[in-house]
Amino acid sequence: MIRLKDVKKSFGSNHVLKGINLHVPKGESMVVIGGSGTGKSILIKSVLGLVTPDAGEILVDGKDATQGDRDAFLARFGMLFQGGALFDSLSVWQNVAFRLMRGSLKRPKEEAREIAIDKLRRVGLKADVADRYPAELSGGMQKRVGLARAIAAEPEIIFFDEPTTGLDPIMSGVINDLIREIVVEMGATTMTITHDMSSVRTIADKVAMLHDGVIQWAGPVSEMDASGDPYLTQFVSGSADGPIEAIR
Amino acid sequence: MRFLAAIGAATLAFLAAIGRIAIFAGQTLSHLIRPPFYFKEFGQQLLQVGYFSLPVVGLTTIFTGGALALQIYAGGARFNAEAVVPQIVAIGMVRELGPVLVGLMIAARVTSSIAAEIATMKVTEQIDALVTLSTHPMKYLTVPRVLAALIVVPLLTGIGDIIGIFGGFLVATKTLGFNEATYLQNTADFLQASDILSSLAKGAVFGVIAALMGCYYGMNSGRGAQGVGSATKASVQAAAILILAANFVLTGVFFSA
Numbered sequence: 016m017i018r019l020k021d022v023k024k025s026f027g028s029n030h031v032l033k034g035i036n037l038h039v040p041k042g043e044s045m046v047v048i049g050g051s052g053t054g055k056s057i058l059i060k061s062v063l064g065l066v067t068p069d070a071g072e073i074l075v076d077g078k079d080a081t082q083g084d085r086d087a088f089l090a091r092f093g094m095l096f097q098g099g100a101l102f103d104s105l106s107v108w109q110n111v112a113f114r115l116m117r118g119s120l121k122r123p124k125e126e127a128r129e130i131a132i133d134k135l136r137r138v139g140l141k142a143d144v145a146d147r148y149p150a151e152l153s154g155g156m157q158k159r160v161g162l163a164r165a166i167a168a169e170p171e172i173i174f175f176d177e178p179t180t181g182l183d184p185i186m187s188g189v190i191n192d193l194i195r196e197i198v199v200e201m202g203a204t205t206m207t208i209t210h211d212m213s214s215v216r217t218i219a220d221k222v223a224m225l226h227d228g229v230i231q232w233a234g235p236v237s238e239m240d241a242s243g244d245p246y247l248t249q250f251v252s253g254s255a256d257g258p259i260e261a262i263r
Numbered sequence: 264m265r266f267l268a269a270i271g272a273a274t275l276a277f278l279a280a281i282g283r284i285a286i287f288a289g290q291t292l293s294h295l296i297r298p299p300f301y302f303k304e305f306g307q308q309l310l311q312v313g314y315f316s317l318p319v320v321g322l323t324t325i326f327t328g329g330a331l332a333l334q335i336y337a338g339g340a341r342f343n344a345e346a347v348v349p350q351i352v353a354i355g356m357v358r359e360l361g362p363v364l365v366g367l368m369i370a371a372r373v374t375s376s377i378a379a380e381i382a383t384m385k386v387t388e389q390i391d392a393l394v395t396l397s398t399h400p401m402k403y404l405t406v407p408r409v410l411a412a413l414i415v416v417p418l419l420t421g422i423g424d425i426i427g428i429f430g431g432f433l434v435a436t437k438t439l440g441f442n443e444a445t446y447l448q449n450t451a452d453f454l455q456a457s458d459i460l461s462s463l464a465k466g467a468v469f470g471v472i473a474a475l476m477g478c479y480y481g482m483n484s485g486r487g488a489q490g491v492g493s494a495t496k497a498s499v500q501a502a503a504i505l506i507l508a509a510n511f512v513l514t515g516v517f518f519s520a
Contacts, residue, residue, distance in 0.1 A: 065391050089397045100392035102384075114396045117299065164396075 016041040016204045017062060017172070022071030024057055031057050033228030035071070039206055039221075044198050046207045046215050046236070048250060049225035050259065055208035056097070058225065059174045062206070063092060075172075090119060093165035093203075097177040099157040101149035101164070108145035111135060111163045120168050134163040138193055155186040162190070166197055173198070175207040179214050191217035212251060215239070224250060226259065284501075287479045291409055294401045304407040312373050312408070312474070313415030317422070319368050324356070324423040327364055328430025331355055336439050348441065349449035352431030357458045358518070361424035363510050366469030369416055370502035374477040377408055378498035381481025382491040390482070405478040409471055416470025417463040424462055461517040468513060469506045476502035 017039040024032040031054035039045040049055050060066040062073055062080060073080040080088065101110045111131035115122050122130070132142045138159040149157055158178065165173055178194060179187035191214050198205050198218070207218050215222060215236065223233040224247050232244040239251060249257030331352050339345045381404055384390050393400050428450060435441040480498035484490045 060391070063395055065394055086397045089395060092395060094392070094395045096388045096392055098387055100388040102389055102392070113398075117301075118397050 016043075016076060017206070018072075018074040018077075019058075019062070020072040020074070022058075022061060022068045022073060024054070024061060024066065024068050030228055032061070032068070035225075035228075035230060037223055037230055037233065039204060041204050042202050044195075044205045044207070044218055044220040045223060046209060046219035046221070047223045047225055048208075048210055048212075048215055050210065050250070053225050054228065055225055056176055059094075059176060059206055059208060063089070063094065063174070086119060090114075090168070091171045093168065093170035093173040095158070095161045095165045095173070095175045095178055097180055099149070099154075099161040101157055101160055103149055105148075106145065107135070107140075107147050107149065107152070107160050108132060110149065110160060111145075111167050113164065114168045130167060131163070134167050135160070137166070137197070138163045139189070154181050155183075155190070158182065158186075158190055159193070162193060162197070166201065169201060171203060173201075173203050173205045175205065175209075175218075177209055177211075178207065179209065179211045184213075187211065187213060188217075194218050210250075212253075226250075283483075284475075284479055287482075288475055290401055291405050291475065291478070294399065294406050295410065299402065301403055301407055304403060305411060308407045308411035309415055311376075312369070312411045312470075313419060316369060316372055316419055319372055320365050320419050320423045321426050323364050323368050324361060324427035325430035325433075327360055328352060328356055328427035328432075329434040331360065331427075332431035332434040332439065336435070345439075348431065348435050348439065349446045350453040352435075353428055353450045353454050354458065356427035356431070357424045357454060357462045359510075359514070361427050362420045362462050362465035362469060363506070364427075365416065365420045365423040365466060366473065366506040366510070367503055369412070369419070369470060369473045370476075370499055370506060373412065374473045374498050374502040375495050377474060377477025378481040378484075378495045379491060381478060382484030382494040385482065385484050386486060386491060400482070405475075405482070408478055409474040412470035412474035413467055414470075416473070417466035420462055420466030420469075421459075424459075457517070461513070464517075465510060465513050468509050472505045472509060473502045476505065 019035050019037045022032055022035040023030070035058060037045075047055050047058060057066055061068050062075070064081065064085070075088070075091075102113070105113070108128050108131040109116070111134055112127035114120055115127040115130055116124065128145070132145050135142065135144060140156065140159055140163070144152070144156065144160075149160065152160065162178075165175075175194060178190050182190060194207070195217050197203075205218075207214065209215060219236040221234065222236050222239050224231045224244070226246050232242055232247045234242065239247065242248065245258050249259050332348050335348045335351045336345050339347055381390075384404075390400050393403055432443075432446055432450075435446055436443045476498045480494040480501065484494035
């Protein structure tokens, strides 16, 4: 469904992506792992067109992601941002229903609100949260609202950018379980980027490790622990000793 | 040679910045005339830029009008021309001080607020989130703000002109011994329609500059709190300088020859 062919991206002399080749089949949950600053966020932002690659091809259903109707293309995606990226000036339900209140998916206000409250319930938030503002919510609640917004229009493809960053282990577990449930329930194709190994084990069907601008290893999550790849082994074990330099 | 190279680099950077701002203004104009239009956001900006700026505009212009009356009276006394206070206050406020002060107050209040808000949205990935939700940030953020400023700043300028003249009237009639009816009559007789139109036109141009600078620097903010701070500072500086430069050009256009 999503295929990246030799995708490259540099910022000045910093070559972040040096030739990424990756395939995410339809309905599969791909988790991209890698150290901080290795370009994981740039990778998914390239697919969405938020960052323009310097070279390479990004295909979604065999079609070039940079060509064609942009609105129709983006309408297929949902995204949970690292910090939630909720709009401060809008209430929680207006954040969740943002896509349902404008553009091609526009619905009557009451219907959009009902859908928003339903999605909030789906992520474990009560209806009374709907009229509050993002600044009034805890980090975990903001992540859930972000998750509700990502799934509000029931997209075919969902991206999760560091879904558990900044959360305590219990809340991280809750978010991981929610993501997995939603992915299975919706049958969506997903890409998650994280360096949280508990997220990887809960969410992933397949894992790809990004290191030094290339996919160092990719395979089923069941094969991750016995991969034999020194980079992946070091990352999974969290060891300071190995081919990945601790000071970067 | 190093000195010349530094001047050359600064000149090129300045021209590049002008080019980027011109492209941004062109993009704003192109989105201004193409749907979708976000009327709710536009309405909110009318309130933010216009209604909530009334107190600062009123206070600035009433004190300036009062001070102007005192200055003209004191200066006029040097050549027995104290009687010209109503006329000079009126022309000074309407042609120059009203629009410029309102423009600068809008730059201080609105440009800074727009730049800080949009820069924070950029830093916290809210702008990226808008894109992924199929909403063009220029249409959703820039167009409503620029359009609201284009419409509402001329109105604020007109109100500022009136309040400024009223400030002069209060000082002249309560402390300088002018007759109220005569003061108002002199003011009304002296002002021409072209004075008022030039004031409103200046207000429209200054409003667009103020909103555009806030949006441009917000959208192009650097990372983190420092990026937001720098964007806010740069937006107000640029708006204030451009407003004063535009005022010079417009005064030349309206009143030369």
